[in-house]
Amino acid sequence: MSDNILEEIFIKRSQQKRKTSPLNYKERLFILTQEKIAYYDFDSDKGKRKGLRGSVDLEKIKCVETVQPEPNAPQERMYAFQIIYDEGPLYIFAKTESIRAQWIKQLKKMVRFNRDLMQKYHPCFWVDGIWLCCQQEVKQAMGCKVLDGFTSQQSQRRGSRKPLPPTPTEEKPGRPLPPQPPEQPPPSTGMTVTAEYNYTPMTPQDLELRKDEEYTILEMCDANWWRARDKYGNEGYIPSNYVVEAEKGLEKFDWYCKNTNRSQAETLLKTENKDGGFLVRDSSKAGKYTVSLFSKGGGETGGSCRHYNICTTSQGQFYLAEKHNFSTIPELINYHQHNAAGMVSRLKYIVSNRVRPPSIAGLGYGVWEIDPLYLTFIKELGTGQFGVVKYGKWQGKHDVAIKMIKEGSMSEDDFIEEAKIMMKLCHQNLVQLYGVCTKQRPIYIVTEFLSNGCLLTYLKEGLKQHPTNVQLLEMCKDVSEGMAYLESQQYIHRDLAARNCLVDGNGTVKVTDFGLSRYVLDDEYTSSAGSKFPVRWSPPEVLLYCKFSSKSDIWAYGVLMWEVYTLGRLPYERLNNTEIVDQVSRGLRLYRPQLANEKVYSIMSSCWLEKAEERPTFQELASNVQDLLYELQ
Numbered sequence: 001m002s003d004n005i006l007e008e009i010f011i012k013r014s015q016q017k018r019k020t021s022p023l024n025y026k027e028r029l030f031i032l033t034q035e036k037i038a039y040y041d042f043d044s045d046k047g048k049r050k051g052l053r054g055s056v057d058l059e060k061i062k063c064v065e066t067v068q069p070e071p072n073a074p075q076e077r078m079y080a081f082q083i084i085y086d087e088g089p090l091y092i093f094a095k096t097e098s099i100r101a102q103w104i105k106q107l108k109k110m111v112r113f114n115r116d117l118m119q120k121y122h123p124c125f126w127v128d129g130i131w132l133c134c135q136q137e138v139k140q141a142m143g144c145k146v147l148d149g150f151t152s153q154q155s156q157r158r159g160s161r162k163p164l165p166p167t168p169t170e171e172k173p174g175r176p177l178p179p180q181p182p183e184q185p186p187p188s189t190g191m192t193v194t195a196e197y198n199y200t201p202m203t204p205q206d207l208e209l210r211k212d213e214e215y216t217i218l219e220m221c222d223a224n225w226w227r228a229r230d231k232y233g234n235e236g237y238i239p240s241n242y243v244v245e246a247e248k249g250l251e252k253f254d255w256y257c258k259n260t261n262r263s264q265a266e267t268l269l270k271t272e273n274k275d276g277g278f279l280v281r282d283s284s285k286a287g288k289y290t291v292s293l294f295s296k297g298g299g300e301t302g303g304s305c306r307h308y309n310i311c312t313t314s315q316g317q318f319y320l321a322e323k324h325n326f327s328t329i330p331e332l333i334n335y336h337q338h339n340a341a342g343m344v345s346r347l348k349y350i351v352s353n354r355v356r357p358p359s360i361a362g363l364g365y366g367v368w369e370i371d372p373l374y375l376t377f378i379k380e381l382g383t384g385q386f387g388v389v390k391y392g393k394w395q396g397k398h399d400v401a402i403k404m405i406k407e408g409s410m411s412e413d414d415f416i417e418e419a420k421i422m423m424k425l426c427h428q429n430l431v432q433l434y435g436v437c438t439k440q441r442p443i444y445i446v447t448e449f450l451s452n453g454c455l456l457t458y459l460k461e462g463l464k465q466h467p468t469n470v471q472l473l474e475m476c477k478d479v480s481e482g483m484a485y486l487e488s489q490q491y492i493h494r495d496l497a498a499r500n501c502l503v504d505g506n507g508t509v510k511v512t513d514f515g516l517s518r519y520v521l522d523d524e525y526t527s528s529a530g531s532k533f534p535v536r537w538s539p540p541e542v543l544l545y546c547k548f549s550s551k552s553d554i555w556a557y558g559v560l561m562w563e564v565y566t567l568g569r570l571p572y573e574r575l576n577n578t579e580i581v582d583q584v585s586r587g588l589r590l591y592r593p594q595l596a597n598e599k600v601y602s603i604m605s606s607c608w609l610e611k612a613e614e615r616p617t618f619q620e621l622a623s624n625v626q627d628l629l630y631e632l633q
């Protein structure tokens, strides 16, 4: 028995490998060893272990987290946790909060160096083909909640006020846990969160958020809007991406720039232009962190950026420079704020991305009809298929883009129905639909405003210097992630191209106009023989049989990558539409752009496989692009 690290009788839920498999809950004896977590039948009278029913190798585990109990869950199923591995989630119910916390903590510690640790997870169960937290219907759908830190929420919430995760070293192996106070069953929500940004209510139903203050979550109405209570007892709706679970991670430090990639970090640091300007971001390797530092020394005019990976010792300590190990990242940063210790300079100035809050799904929970009286029009941005697009403000302060739909250009009623669904799509690489004004003509579509405009123009004219390989690949990565989200929602774009992507002030690319082409009233655009049909972005099955799917979006993505790497050239420049249909269906493909190396070209070419089913998924593409980026960094 000495090899057993933990042993406990838990209730295990059946794994529901098929959507309709019935759910059952069975008591099993769970045994955790160095290599695996195994569960057995057992003889409850004699308390003896019987046959092995299953096991999960620890090295395959991608995530260990609590799960919120289902509404009306019986007492014995209040303390659930999940172990995610390649076959999906394994749900286990502990008898008490403290046993659950102990197992989670131990498991997290043992898997913390695993490859492929997840950055996002689902806080609620997968039941009958749906994730209860975000309503996604694909079991593999990326989690809807960012996971950070490596210690369990429960011990964090109860512990002292100094947990500075990720702190894998905070506990010595085998040390017994302190006694836990008796606990009431937690409500299914009831989580304490900290505001990362100020949020000014946009509707009377909203609740104001003040940065760094704590709030209690009362109801997770959907993935984007939660009902919360502040410390004065006020209640209302808040955007879920403005808060993080309290005391969980690095989020409370201004130097931590979550969701910032290498080239965005460089843009931020260069814009700040201060010697010793620094930030900490997630490394492209999951679960790791990188310090990005700007220095004016070293002879390069204008300064340069260096990127230092935060390394971990075998004992789980953190270091940037050997011999200077720390048990937490904040301690490490604090040390290097005073000592360069081998880096090009010490960390002198915090450069933060917190100045700019993330986009919100809509302008308030349940709000999709916007009163046009609250819109101010500031300037014209351009003209598209549906007419003029303007930049303006909502309620005098929020930047928005307003598409004024030229009468007769759109099948309006159908679109208005669809808009309710589109509003729920929320991802950092999709242009957010905020709402519509439908009570007057022309109707307006109100969306997030992106200050660098259309990607195609940005590629042709907007890049101030010659782009680096990393920059080009980051653009492709942004699009692949936005599209992987659409794919997980089983939403087909139908008109993906550089002209339908926009660039924000940070250089992040976001996909726009998804699904809109279905509502265009213009035969030249909708008929595959029409002059405005996106023939150059279409695969043979669309050109020949109008068969749209996520796989036709994949083809278009390959063409978009080609646009990125040619800095905005027209695909099949010398051919007209009829020639393209003819030649592409006979096997012609776009050539390798000069800026694209063989690996990049092989990714785009994989999108142009004749057989749609052989093309990759967006999730696979996103991970291929990420791997390449990692090689470059």
Ligand code: ADP
Binding pocket: 381, 382, 383, 384, 385, 386, 387, 389, 401, 403, 431, 447, 448, 449, 450, 451, 453, 454, 499, 502, 513
């Ligand atoms: P449509 O989709 O109706 O054809 P577009 O979306 O192409 O129209 O919009 C026309 C132009 O307006 C774009 O090329 C872009 O420059 C600008 N634009 C559109 N939406 C936005 C936005 N959300 N933020 C900034 N610029 C925008």
Ligand code: MG
Binding pocket: 384, 385, 499, 500, 513
């Ligand atoms: Mg467009």
